[in-house]
Amino acid sequence: MTTVGLLYPGHAAEEDFPRMESLLNGLNLPIVRTDIGEDAHRVDVLQEMGARERLAAGVEELRLSGAESVVWACTSGSFVYGWEGAHEQIRALAAAAGLPASSTAFAFAHAAGALGVRRVAVAATYPPDVTELFVRFLRDAGLDVVAARSSSVVTAAELARWGREHVLQLAATGDHPEAEAVLLPDTALHTVAYLPELEATVGKPVLTGNQVTVWEGLRLAERRGAWSEELGRLFARQGAEALTE
Structure with a gap:
């Protein structure tokens, strides 16, 4: 164990x-x-x-x-x-x-490295200013952020109510043709049940909080x-x- x-x-x-x-x-x-x-x-x-x-x-x-x-x-x-x-x-x-x-x-940076991906798209639930701080962090980690989408959700309580359709749409709209993986950073978002479908939707690895x-x-x-x-x-x-x- x-x-x-x-x-x-x-x-x-x-x-x-x-x-x-x-x-x-x-x-x-x-x-x-x-x-x-x-x-x-x-x-x-x-x-x-x-x-x-x-x-x-x-x-x-x-x-x-x-x-x-x-x-x-x-x-x-x-x-x-x-x-x-x-x-x-x-x-x-x-x-x-x-x-x-x-x-x-740090888990996002290490997981991307483990998968051998460098170019990533960020599909964030955060406001734009917070998303930009995540982008800077990833770039400091050596990743190339080719796209970043902000959903401007203010509270974790709201995100906790998001279901399958919201999560799939977030990944699909946050993807970019040049990205080797899509990152959904918020741990307030339910994603684990949807991981196979998320990756099938975008046709590439999806990393979630x-x-x-x-x-x-x-x-x-x-x-x-x-x-x-x-x-x-x-x-x-x-x-x-x-x-x-």
């Missing part, structure tokens, strides 16, 4: 994680919900959401759960600090937890052979092999 501890902001799409547990044998995903304060995709609010004291408050519970790695299961609450600031956030989290740590923002979060935790825990044909190309056999690299 591999245990990946997740720090998740509030309540939105956390049902994605039990679904992944059921599809990946021998995986335990304990979740500690962090205090989000105000529910808004606004830079100052997101920076407060990802403050080190808020994240540190949940690590003791994850340690007691037997976690082998910890992932801050939030994309915007990491990349809003910029490339260096996001690294500092994760270093502080690792020190507080005494475990390997990362965030969903909750999907890459779990992959990142497995990578940190050095879990071998974690694969499922229901979780997109990242978790296909070749993607699982990248966990060992």
